[in-house]
Amino acid sequence: MFSGFDEHLDKIGNFILKLAYPHEHNHHRPWALQSHGLVLFIILLIISQAVINISTRSGQVFGFATNISVSEVVNLTNTERASAGLQKIKINSSLNQAAEAKANDMFAKDYWAHFAPDGTSPWYFFGLVGYKYTWAGENLARDFATSGGVVDAWMDSSGHRANILNANFTEIGVAVVNGNLEGEDTTLVVQLFGKPVAVAATPPPTSSGGSSTTAQSAKIEAELNVPKSAVEETAPSESQIGEENVKTGQSTATSEGLPIVSLVKNSTNSQKVTLTLLALIAALFVLDSFIIFRRRHTRAGSHSFAHACIILLLMAATLIYGQGAIL
Amino acid sequence: MDKAQSSKLSAERADRQKYHREHLLQYALLAVVFIFSLAILIQLTEMIPRLLVIFVLSAFYLGWGVWHHWEEKNLTRAHVLEYLLISTLIFVVLAFVFLGI
Numbered sequence: 001m002f003s004g005f006d007e008h009l010d011k012i013g014n015f016i017l018k019l020a021y022p023h024e025h026n027h028h029r030p031w032a033l034q035s036h037g038l039v040l041f042i043i044l045l046i047i048s049q050a051v052i053n054i055s056t057r058s059g060q061v062f063g064f065a066t067n068i069s070v071s072e073v074v075n076l077t078n079t080e081r082a083s084a085g086l087q088k089i090k091i092n093s094s095l096n097q098a099a100e101a102k103a104n105d106m107f108a109k110d111y112w113a114h115f116a117p118d119g120t121s122p123w124y125f126f127g128l129v130g131y132k133y134t135w136a137g138e139n140l141a142r143d144f145a146t147s148g149g150v151v152d153a154w155m156d157s158s159g160h161r162a163n164i165l166n167a168n169f170t171e172i173g174v175a176v177v178n179g180n181l182e183g184e185d186t187t188l189v190v191q192l193f194g195k196p197v198a199v200a201a202t203p204p205p206t207s208s209g210g211s212s213t214t215a216q217s218a219k220i221e222a223e224l225n226v227p228k229s230a231v232e233e234t235a236p237s238e239s240q241i242g243e244e245n246v247k248t249g250q251s252t253a254t255s256e257g258l259p260i261v262s263l264v265k266n267s268t269n270s271q272k273v274t275l276t277l278l279a280l281i282a283a284l285f286v287l288d289s290f291i292i293f294r295r296r297h298t299r300a301g302s303h304s305f306a307h308a309c310i311i312l313l314l315m316a317a318t319l320i321y322g323q324g325a326i327l
Numbered sequence: 328m329d330k331a332q333s334s335k336l337s338a339e340r341a342d343r344q345k346y347h348r349e350h351l352l353q354y355a356l357l358a359v360v361f362i363f364s365l366a367i368l369i370q371l372t373e374m375i376p377r378l379l380v381i382f383v384l385s386a387f388y389l390g391w392g393v394w395h396h397w398e399e400k401n402l403t404r405a406h407v408l409e410y411l412l413i414s415t416l417i418f419v420v421l422a423f424v425f426l427g428i
Contacts, residue, residue, distance in 0.1 A: 035405070038412040042419060049423065064423055184372035274423065306357065306395075307413050310388065313361050314420045320369065321424045 022288050032284050033304065045277050052270045064145065064321050066187045067268045070096070070174045072147035073191065077164055077172060080155060084165045092194065095173020098125040099190040102138070103177035106188060112181060112327065114138060126194065137163040137193035142186050145322020149266035150189050153326050160326060169193035187324075263319045274318050282311040353395055360387055368425050377425050385418040 018026045019037075031037050049062050056067065070091075078088040102125045105116060114122050122138040139160045144150045154160035163169070173192040180186065264275065285308035292304070364384045371377050392410030396402040 035408050035412060038409070038416070042412065042416055045416075045419060062423065182372070270423075274420065278420070306354065306392070309354075309358070310361065310413065310417065313365065314417065317365055317368075317421060317424050320365075 020284055020287070022291050028292070030284060030288055032281070033288055033307075041277070041281055045274065048273045048277065049270050052273055056269060064268055064270050064274075066145050066178075066322070068144060068147045068150060068176045068187060068189060070176055073150060073174045073176070073189065074172055076147055076151040077191070080151065080164050086165060086167050087170075089169055089172045089193070092131070092171040092173050092196075094129045094131045095126075095171055095192045095194055096175060097173070098129045098131060099173045099175035099192045100177060101125045101128055102192070103175045103179075103188045103190045106190075107177070107179035107181055110182060112140075112142065112325075114140065114327065122192075126192070131194060132197045133194040134197055135166070135168040135193070135195035137166060137169060139163050139191040139193075140327040141189040141191075141324055142181065142327075143184075143322070143324030144187070144189065144266075145268045145271065145324075146266050149322055149324070150326075152262065152266060153324070154191075157326060163191075163193055166193065168195055170195045260319070263323070267319065267322060271318055271321060275315055278311050278315045278318065282308050282315065285311065349398065353391070353398075357388075357391055360384070360391075368421070371425075374426060378422075381418055381421045381425060384421070385414040388417055389414040 014025075017023065019031045022028045022030055026034075032041070046062065053060055053062065074089075074091050081088060102122065105120065105125070106112065109116050109118065111117050123133075123136050126133055126136055139154050141150045141153065144153065151164075154164060171194045173194070175188075175190045177188050177190075178186070179188065181188065264272070267275070285304040289304035289308060361384070364380055364387075368377055368380055371380065389407075389410045392413075393402060393407060396406045
């Protein structure tokens with residue numbers, strides 16, 4: 001009754017053995033690692049990239065495309081705030097416009113800094129869209145692949161983390177803009193925080209350090225080394241918006257020391273597929289070289305060990321993509 | 328074991344050591360060139376220089392494989408084809424990462 005089923009299982013087993021394990025029935029070279037197997041692998045790699053990029057509407061067919069969205073950055077920011085027991089912040093369309101104006105200014109004047117070379121300050125853009133605030137903050141990021149990668153990098157940096165977890169902020173604006181910065185195609189992420197004047201009349205929400213007085217705020221600002229001259233040049237007068245508390249994430253800590261798990265977690269789908277396929281072929285090369293070495297077998301084939309090492313380096317290069325910088 | 332056998336064994340051992348030493352040097356060269364090239368690729372921002380480095384690196388691997396098997400005196404067309412395919416894989420993956428094509 002089961003003989004037909006067993007026969008099928010045997011065939012499948014033999015096929016897998018020939019595909020992945022070096023022995024006499026595949027001339028001591030797994031099919032997957034023979035020339036036609038490698039050709040199929042390259043074709044599969046290219047097609048998988050195309051399918052993922054088209055299905056995610058990334059705007060390109062091959063290669064790794066960034067996958068950062070405004071809503072996801074806001075959601076992840078609120079998740080971090082919720083974890084710290086803070087209130088969620090609301091998205092504000094004026095702050096979104098201000099963030100976009102800041103990103104466009106950075107591309108137009110070709111700078112990667114909170115302050116433009118001509119001295120334009122971060123909070124100039126708040127005024128540009130008519131957003132009057134009592135508290136304001138700015139985080140910047142570039143060259144990341146995913147929203148998770150951006151927010152994780154900010155959370156790993158004390159200055160940016162302080163902005164995200166500042167209980168005084170009630171509103172947020174985010175812009176994700178592509179362009180050419182310092183000669184490189186770049187995705188800039190600008191995150192602006194604010195607390196509008198109207199809300200300032202009410203007491204600040206419960207906070208860890210959020211019930212800061214003006215003096216405490218001034219101290220934070222001093223610790224962050226916001227250039228004093230620029231503050232004096234651009235800070236609106238007290239009669240206009242009341243007390244002035246501006247924070248910019250100053251630390252430039254990038255994703256140093258991030259474990260591999262975090263790198264994989266914050267990679268795009270196309271990166272994950274490439275990593276999986278490369279890991280599969282590298283594992284087959286490692287297995288092949290190990291078995292051939294153990295058997296002291298001499299065969300008419302090349303050294304899988306060299307191929308395995310190179311593919312592991314390619315995996316490392318794939319993981320590098322999307323590890324941007326923050327400011 | 329007579330003297331002739333003993334000297335034959337020691338000669339074989341010396342040959343094996345020389346073979347492993349040469350292999351080690353060849354693999355070290357491969358590792359250095361690859362790591363150095365990846366470091367350069369990370370530093371470069373322009374597309375054309377990046378494309379050139381990726382092409383040279385892929386071609387280097389093909390050249391390295393041919394040289395390696397030429398030294399071992401077992402170079403065949405199958406070897407050349409296999410290294411050519413791995414070189415193509417190197418080019419494709421690095422183009423995905425550094426060129427975004």
